[in-house]
Amino acid sequence: MSQAQEGDGCSLLLACDEDVVRLRKAVRENMIHCGFSLIDQTKMITAASELARNALRYADGGTAFIETLKKEGKPGILVSISDKGPGIDDVELALTDGFTTGGGLGLGLSGAKRLTSEFSLDTKRGEGTTVTIVKWK
Amino acid sequence: MERIPILKMGQQLLVSIQVDMHDKLAMALQDDLTKRIVKDRARGVLIDISSLDIVDSFVGRMISDTALMAKILDAETVLVGMQPAVAITLVELGLTLDGVKTALNVERGMAMLERGAE
Numbered sequence: 001m002s003q004a005q006e007g008d009g010c011s012l013l014l015a016c017d018e019d020v021v022r023l024r025k026a027v028r029e030n031m032i033h034c035g036f037s038l039i040d041q042t043k044m045i046t047a048a049s050e051l052a053r054n055a056l057r058y059a060d061g062g063t064a065f066i067e068t069l070k071k072e073g074k075p076g077i078l079v080s081i082s083d084k085g086p087g088i089d090d091v092e093l094a095l096t097d098g099f100t101t102g103g104g105l106g107l108g109l110s111g112a113k114r115l116t117s118e119f120s121l122d123t124k125r126g127e128g129t130t131v132t133i134v135k136w137k
Numbered sequence: 138m139e140r141i142p143i144l145k146m147g148q149q150l151l152v153s154i155q156v157d158m159h160d161k162l163a164m165a166l167q168d169d170l171t172k173r174i175v176k177d178r179a180r181g182v183l184i185d186i187s188s189l190d191i192v193d194s195f196v197g198r199m200i201s202d203t204a205l206m207a208k209i210l211d212a213e214t215v216l217v218g219m220q221p222a223v224a225i226t227l228v229e230l231g232l233t234l235d236g237v238k239t240a241l242n243v244e245r246g247m248a249m250l251e252r253g254a255e
Binding site (some may be wrong): 017018020021024038039041042043045046049050053097104105107108110111114115 | 157159160190191192193194195197198222223225226229230231232
């Protein structure tokens, strides 16, 4: 992850579908406040939605953390989704388009990576997974 | 739990998705739609997503599956009203919406379905 000044962050619990809606709203508000374009908002929120749904589907929920960043005067937004699920066995495979272990389309992780400026994944088998995405203006 | 209303227009069914979809709602819609296609002998289904500012792979999957179910029941599906930012994002996401025809709006979508039914 790049060096950046950190701003205020907020946490959201992801326990049900309604929480995904709440997360989208929170990311939206944050990005509007920072002056992101509509298309950037749409891409970032869609990416966050994919990750949040993954946490619900594979890990019975998780926590989302949203933070505004600043780097060289440019605003950025960070969304980090953590769960205490089974972890990802093969990260490279999981990042392949179309690969799914949950009956989905297999586009969530790879899509989130394509839709954002920065993407990082931390996982440990049996302990959980944290995916962090950043969008710079 | 709310259910998404399905309207009948001639031989077509019209569904307007205006709320965020979750599992139960998506399943209820597919259930209701398949029953109505049979009951009303519908030849086409028009799904309007002009109110959706976010379409992720879950919703995309639901739309593709619905189109496939409709096809098995001899009905075509047209997706209308996709917001430009959504279209751009779906391409980047890699979502291809196989088996789903698209049209710009309800009028064009209906015209497409009526042509197809001839």
